Amino acid sequence: MLLLGKIALGMTGVVFAGAGVICSEGFVQVKVIQKQADGHHINVIAPAVLGPIAAHFVPARNLDDASRQIRPYLPLIDTTLDALRQADDIVLVDVREPGEHVQVMKSGGSIVVDVDDPNETVHVSAPLRAISGTVDQLASAAGLQ
């Protein structure tokens, strides 16, 4: 009985540690609300650490083209993400038109894009570290980095 208890405790510890690792990079959120009467409400929240991991497991031949395209811009992307990480929270771009509003902001270590137009509301939030990791995985996919 005592042994079973120890096993259960160990497994619980592993689960919590795993959850901790998965949550350590934050979460990517994509939320789309269509404003039509029969419109869809989509809300996806995924651990950001899955981005680089998923990119790692995609066959290299499928990422070859994207990898080649992104490679020249890698120093710029890395520098931009690094500068954004060090910047305070800020609304970088705010565009308003009648019935439409677009915001791009840096908030708590994430890039957040909010779009509100007459048809739908879109909210995308992605941690900068996860974007950086995914881009690095993408760039190195074809062994070019």
Added chain:
Amino acid sequence: MRKRLQATAVVFSLLAGAVISAAAPAFAASGERYLHVKVQDEQKGESVNINVPLSMAEKILPAINNKDLHNGCVTFHQAEMNGVDVRAILDAVRTAPDNEFVTVNEKNQNVRVAKSNGDIVVHVRDHNNHEQSVDVTVPMTVINALFSTAKQDELDVAAALRALGDTGNTLLVTVHDASQNVRVWVDSQSTAN
């Protein structure tokens, strides 16, 4: 009674000193400067606000290498300057005292280019159809930084951004016409409000 008042004053002074000491690092830490661009079209009800921390722009700019922009510098081609030595002109302007360099007054248009309080200022007023005005103010330190590179045909935009960060709150560009307003300025607030 007097001693009690004195004691109270001393206690309050010490408290105030402690509060200021504690708050000082917080104020010192937030020394970030921001470049703001605001475009408003009141007739159409449209607006665009762009806010960029200058430190971020300083880091990103040297990473952009595309055509004439490289390592934070822009190359301008002497052939396009029609033989005008821009560096010599700016050197002359820099060493000149505050002065009106160009004043054009026409029936429907006024143009003024001057050096004022160490800034280069350009004012254009167009009284045709719709009243239009353009005001540009560029601190001389920014212009000096722009031309601080050793190469004759380069402008050091990254150095200009650094110089801009060292200036006080500065309204760089304002454009007004019948419906649109454009403002470009630098301050220490992260929002454009």
